[in-house]
Amino acid sequence: MKIIVKKVTVSDISSTHHGKTIDLLIEEGMIKRIAKDIHEEGVTVVDGKGGFISPGWCDLRANFCEPGLEHKEDLDSGMKAAIAGGFTAVAITPETKPILHSKAEIEFIIGKTRSSLLDVLPYGAVTHNLDGLNLAEMFDMKKSGAVAFCNGNHSIANAGVMLRALLYVKNFDSFILSHADDLNVSNNGKMNEGLTSVLLGMKSIPAIAEELIVARDLELLRYTESKIHFSHISTKGSIALIAKAKAQGLQVTCDVAIANLVFDETQLMEFETNFKVNPPLRTQEDIEALIAAINNGTVDAISSDHRPQNDENKDVEFDNAANGMNTIQTFYNLLLMLDGRIEWGKMIEVISSNPRRILGLPTVSIKENTEANFTLFSPSVSWNYNASSNYSRSKNSPLYNTQLKGKIIAVVNNNQVYVG
Numbered sequence: 001m002k003i004i005v006k007k008v009t010v011s012d013i014s015s016t017h018h019g020k021t022i023d024l025l026i027e028e029g030m031i032k033r034i035a036k037d038i039h040e041e042g043v044t045v046v047d048g049k050g051g052f053i054s055p056g057w058c059d060l061r062a063n064f065c066e067p068g069l070e071h072k073e074d075l076d077s078g079m080k081a082a083i084a085g086g087f088t089a090v091a092i093t094p095e096t097k098p099i100l101h102s103k104a105e106i107e108f109i110i111g112k113t114r115s116s117l118l119d120v121l122p123y124g125a126v127t128h129n130l131d132g133l134n135l136a137e138m139f140d141m142k143k144s145g146a147v148a149f150c151n152g153n154h155s156i157a158n159a160g161v162m163l164r165a166l167l168y169v170k171n172f173d174s175f176i177l178s179h180a181d182d183l184n185v186s187n188n189g190k191m192n193e194g195l196t197s198v199l200l201g202m203k204s205i206p207a208i209a210e211e212l213i214v215a216r217d218l219e220l221l222r223y224t225e226s227k228i229h230f231s232h233i234s235t236k237g238s239i240a241l242i243a244k245a246k247a248q249g250l251q252v253t254c255d256v257a258i259a260n261l262v263f264d265e266t267q268l269m270e271f272e273t274n275f276k277v278n279p280p281l282r283t284q285e286d287i288e289a290l291i292a293a294i295n296n297g298t299v300d301a302i303s304s305d306h307r308p309q310n311d312e313n314k315d316v317e318f319d320n321a322a323n324g325m326n327t328i329q330t331f332y333n334l335l336l337m338l339d340g341r342i343e344w345g346k347m348i349e350v351i352s353s354n355p356r357r358i359l360g361l362p363t364v365s366i367k368e369n370t371e372a373n374f375t376l377f378s379p380s381v382s383w384n385y386n387a388s389s390n391y392s393r394s395k396n397s398p399l400y401n402t403q404l405k406g407k408i409i410a411v412v413n414n415n416q417v418y419v420g
Helices: 075-084 103-113 138-144 159-172 195-200 207-224 236-247 258-262 265-270 284-296 331-336 344-359
Strands: 002-010 021-027 030-035 044-047 052-055 057-062 087-092 119-122 176-178 228-230 252-257 301-303 374-385 402-413 416-419
Touching (some): 044 416, 057 075, 057 252, 075 087, 075 103, 103 138, 138 159, 159 176, 207 236
Antiparallel strands (some): 402 416
């Protein structure tokens, strides 16, 4: 592959070209030349459309459903949606059938995705069958390519199990991802506890259901001196607990799901099931705290938290609808809805370099003689998100059948190129 990317502005604070409008020559998967104006014969030219180029985006949390749940998503459709959404790497949760809880399942994922433009990074389950009781074969999974360990959207209720898991992963320099939800408190609630839930008469999930587990797991972390990552944190109280733990030197990181930054609980006033997610959409006060925590470095990453559902799980009464939102292909459009409340240098940090650091991946940058791993995007180009443009097998997105501002122009990784 030999291509020239024309007239793009670099968004990469680690690059000497940051903020400059340049051309790039890509040859054999490497950035061979960066200059103001590059011309060569017989090469593929990608028009940057006056957009921006950044290191390839990395998603800390998505569900691709295969094996076993291909009616919602399969690896092929999930990868295509992720690439169209601007990602060059995605870490996927183990909630499949069978669960990703042994080296056989991890090797299946890696083997099936090895030749893709997208780096697919499987998480192994912390416990066998996600039962929350019996530790899975984490060491074997790590050797087979698991990047870390989580129980997906299943909280580990037993403190002893979480303690042993934190101790165990220290032996091979890995970490646990925690889905913070005290099920005895959330008790199968359907939305955030607050004014909106009272108005709707809906069974609710109080913020303390998340914060109790965050507080517990931080104390277990302090005791074990291990590493933990809190996935899709959603409350002001959780942020305060994590900020304090970071100040005390604990090895803790966290991310927030894009839906919890863009939408609040009032979206549920019409009982739209595509807004039913876990953790639930919270209040504007929580959103303000999350955005402030991204800007000050308490929150390390923004994840898609892509959780596709088939129509039969969403086109039902709100109480019976499954949790989840299809977000990975429209991730950039959702970011733009934040309307500049996060500076773009910081934004690239939390969707590219920070997720890679957390996962222990090599850093990437827009520099000469480095691997070509980048995302090219334009805020001025619009597109229609509908059946003909949707790469996912599911359409459980509140943005479906709308015109969206902002488009992924191209993605390059593994000596492959996608042009949107």
